[in-house]
Amino acid sequence: MNPWRATHAHLRAAVAGFGLLVAGLVLGRTDVVLLAAPLALIALAGQAARPQETPAARATEGALTVHESEEFGWRTVVTELPPGGVVAAFHPGQRWLDVEPEDGRLVAAPDGTATTDVALRATRWGRRRLGGPVVAAYDAWGAWRWTADPFAGLQVTVLPATEPFDSSAPAPHPHGLVGMERAGRPGEGTEFAKVRAFEPGDRLRRIHWPTSARTGRLHVTATYADQDARVVVLVDAVNDVGDSEGIDGAHSSMDLTVRAAAVLADHFLRRGDRVGMRVFGAWGVSFVPSASGRMQLRRLLDTLSLVEPGTARGEDALAARQALGAGTLALMLSPLIEPASTRQVAMLTSAGIDVVVIDTLPQELAEGVGPGTTDQEALAWRIRMLQRRLERDQMASLGIPVVTWTGPHSLDQVLRDLTRRSAVPRLGRR
Amino acid sequence: MSTTSGVTFRDRQGHRIGTLSVANVLAWLAIVVPIVVVAEVTRSSAPTSPWWPALVLVLLAIASAELPDSMFPLTTVLASAGWWIAVVEQVRLGPTLVVALGLLVFHVAAGHAALGPQGRDDDGAVLRGVVTRTAAVGALTVVLGAVADVTTGRVDVPPAGLGLALLAAGALPWLAGRWKRSGAGH
Known part of the structure; x- marks a missing residue:
């Protein structure tokens, strides 16, 4: 069964064109035949161009995770289109979702394939399913329409925006083993604490040679531990x-x-x-x-x-x-x-x-x-x-x-x- | 993200009511203006005709611009042609061609508007294709009108003959399509 359906435009051209043609013939009026001419010609051209192909459509589907305000795209690719065919793609907008273009897009299919891109932007955190987009294809004369099977809307998880925060203030109670906080006790770390006498277990690379040479005894550089809060x-x-x-x-x-x-x-x-x-x-x-x-x-x-x-x-x-x-x-x-x-x-x-x-x-x-x-x-x-x-x-x-x-x-x-x-x-x- | 050019109207909840853009206005005018022209030409061709059919036609054209994928455009075309048939007696080629081309532009504009939501973003190639096809059909109509005008009074061309010529001209692409498909099948 041919999946292409006649449009209102084709119906209009056929009814008005041939109706006026018949009226002109019956009334014997050349001017009415002339009025019918363009519509009848379009109706005949549209009928002649009735597509036999069954298009195939693919679209972006599934789940997606984005941040607030981050743009992402919805793409449709329709193949097996008749020569001169066009594709209309529309993604419905909803609250906290910007769609560009808001009213959809109409693209040509010069080689039988049409690709439409719609930009989306979520403006509020949350998890939501977007509304179902619609894709339709037309022949060159806009006389026949093919509608793609409904697509499932994208499942979008919108993570809250994390604007940069570069505080230099430390957390009050650091403890644990790793991190950027300076602990209150000495240990392995990068923050200088003092120079003290060497003890068994100290690393050789910690030896503080100027002090060791001056005192005649080995001294090491002690640091505060780096810990987390x-x-x-x-x-x-x-x-x-x-x-x-x-x-x-x-x-x-x-x-x-x-x-x-x-x-x-x-x-x-x-x-x-x-x-x-x-x-x-x-x-x-x-x-x-x-x-x-x-x-x-x-x-x-x-x-x-x-x-x-x-x-x-x-x-x-x-x-x-x-x-x-x-x-x-x-x-x-x-x-x-x-x-x-x-x-x-x-x-x-x-x-x-x-x-x-x-x-x-x-x-x-x-x-x-x-x-x-x-x-x-x-x-x-x-x-x-x-x-x-x-x-x-x-x-x-x-x-x-x-x-x-x-x-x-x-x-x-x-x-x-x-x-x-x-x-x-x-x-x-x- | 870029936004659609034009002014977008929203209600208090932020829901979009509509967008007023140059493309939207041009698309609307492409549907309404041809019918205004048709009404004016019909009125001037039949000065004794009442004024209210013109108003009805314009209202129908406005309804067609709002709902292009409906029966309004067909009603508009039939009403325009019906009014012409009913009131115009002194037929001249010029006004007839203007009305025929006006109906053609109206039909194509309404058909194009029905391809998707109003205010959509149209590919330039699509618009070029529409203009090219409309120009071809318009040119053929003008040629047909010129032939009818030239032969009137010299050769007795009955309307049936003109209709058959029109059908023959229109059947050519259909035959070409059939031939192409049968060729592809073999």
Whole structure:
């Protein structure tokens, strides 16, 4: 069975062309025959050009992982087209997806093969299946149409963008065996500590010859050990406040949270630290154990891209403490809308864990009328904002640093303060 | 990523309503203007005819531009030709050719617009092919009209003869296609 179907244009040319021709003949009017002439000619040419071939179409399919704002392509190749044939390809747009060209593309097939490329750009993190693209082919006269079988849309995992963050501030509690942090104890490393007398087991290449020659005894250069820190990123996904317009537009609280978490994880992993993650309020993802390396970054970004805010409410505040030991640097990313997040911060601090609270509520919401539309909702939002300010002040008075996320460098000063403070002994409840 | 040239209109949620670009406007004009010309020529060829059929034709043309892959373009062509048949009595070659070519351009423009979503990105080779084929058919129509005009009054050419000549001319590509396919089959 021929897979080509007549188009409205062919039907129009045939009906109008031959209809007018018959009318002209019946009425004996040459002018009507002349009106019919171009349409009848096109109808005959279109009928003569009816394709017999069955085209074959291939398109980009499967799963793809990209970063926010990264361009990727959708390509279709249609072969076995009739001479002069054309191919129309259309990829539907959707929220947080830019498509170029938005209305599809019409390309010629000079040698029976047509290739169409559509550029796509995901503007928000997350995992989603893109809408099904459509491909159709036409003969040279646009009289016959062949439609390809529906293509499955691409399964795209969009990882949050990790903008460069080059903080020089050290993490407060380095421990472990490798990393870029300078430990408090001497060991193998690169940071100079002192020149001391040689001891059995010291490496010969460590001998400090000027001092050894001057004193007559062997001396070596001692260094501080290079060690890593353990950082846990706590993601509050109980609420997503505000509208998200993708990476180029307005940000919701969850946008800021996820992107900030990605930037921080990238930063600490680049330094050789071990980074883990715990997500509250999202069904399906909860905890990623601490580890180091590029694979861990990918694991964390994958986890962040799966976050569906507000899908798991009412978690026990104690859950925040699980698998977190003293000496861990906990970075709590939260819009501080839910009182439960404040309780979690208090619990972690009392357990001797250094917590930095990073406020990810968009500035315009914190100072504006909020997401509500009615007067009552606006009033409720204002009351909640006042309570929130009070909670922030209480945390600050307890020595818990609260930083409003304005970009990666918001943390620099806080990390320096924590490092300085970690040198001072203090009591912690276990 | 480059964006489509033109002005894109979006609703409050950011969903696209439409794009106003030079290509879109030209495509729209290529459908509507020929019918405006046809209506004007018909009115001037039959000055006593009422004005409202012209308005109906223009409205149909606008509907055709919005929905080119529908029955609106066929309705527009039939309405235009029907109005011509009904009101024009003093037939002259010039106006007839203008109307015939106007209907041809309208048909081709509507057919081309129906190949995909409005505002799509068209390959230059596709547009060149469309223009070439339209010009060929238009030239053939002009030649046919000229032959009919020259022979009128000198040789008695009945409309049936003209129709048969037209069918014969149109059958040539069909026969060529049949011959090519049978050749390929052997």
